Amino acid sequence: MLTNKTLSPKREEIASASSSSSSRRNFLGQLVGLTAIGTLAACQKNVEPVNNAITATSSEDLNFGKGDIAILNYAYLLEQLEASFYIMLTSRFYSGATEYEKKRFSQVRDHEIAHREFFKTALGSSAIPELEFDFSTIDFTKKSSVLANAKTFEDLGVSAYNGVANQIKSVDYLLAAGKIVSVEARHAAFIRDLIDPVSFADSTVVDANGLDVANPPSVVIAAADPFILTPLNATWFPM
Numbered sequence: 001m002l003t004n005k006t007l008s009p010k011r012e013e014i015a016s017a018s019s020s021s022s023s024r025r026n027f028l029g030q031l032v033g034l035t036a037i038g039t040l041a042a043c044q045k046n047v048e049p050v051n052n053a054i055t056a057t058s059s060e061d062l063n064f065g066k067g068d069i070a071i072l073n074y075a076y077l078l079e080q081l082e083a084s085f086y087i088m089l090t091s092r093f094y095s096g097a098t099e100y101e102k103k104r105f106s107q108v109r110d111h112e113i114a115h116r117e118f119f120k121t122a123l124g125s126s127a128i129p130e131l132e133f134d135f136s137t138i139d140f141t142k143k144s145s146v147l148a149n150a151k152t153f154e155d156l157g158v159s160a161y162n163g164v165a166n167q168i169k170s171v172d173y174l175l176a177a178g179k180i181v182s183v184e185a186r187h188a189a190f191i192r193d194l195i196d197p198v199s200f201a202d203s204t205v206v207d208a209n210g211l212d213v214a215n216p217p218s219v220v221i222a223a224a225d226p227f228i229l230t231p232l233n234a235t236w237f238p239m
Contacts, residue, residue: 071164076116076119078160079129080133083123089150091105130134134226134227134228155213156223157184157187157188158212158213
């Protein structure tokens, strides 16, 4: 369960910041700054989770909202999952992990924490509760188990952003999502390269037109659900 906290701007401040192109740029700049601060603070504290957050216990607790807010909460859910996984991985590296792998996975962890805090900050009081995760099926002592699941999470994250991008109304949020999904794709390529150097962009994730896979929330949530303790039901996702 993750509970890192950063400053959350008021909803009305978010709305007013999005009212013009110049203020939108300022808004995104502020969020990027807060994200960097959140990541730095997490690293300085050795990324230790703190048990002081409200957590969801059932799907009824997860009020995703509507429109762009729902999409941001959807992304926030996935970033919570990824950040939690990498925090656990970097706290107990698998046997035989090289210094290169440790450094790269620590970078990925910091990126995912930054993404998680970005959405938490942007959503403010509209954010869904922080979730609890179950990674008991993953053997963190074995490289093959860790990489297989890391590949699943990263490929899933990329396909999730691709699957909802066309529904984002705000230019600000679309720009932010594009910047984040490009980083997720770098993560996916890195992990795939560790597994098999020729699979970094193979036909399972990139089609004949050079386009990456896009999956709807129903597919993504079904794949992520086994790792999420809070009961989820993709049929009620408001999109």
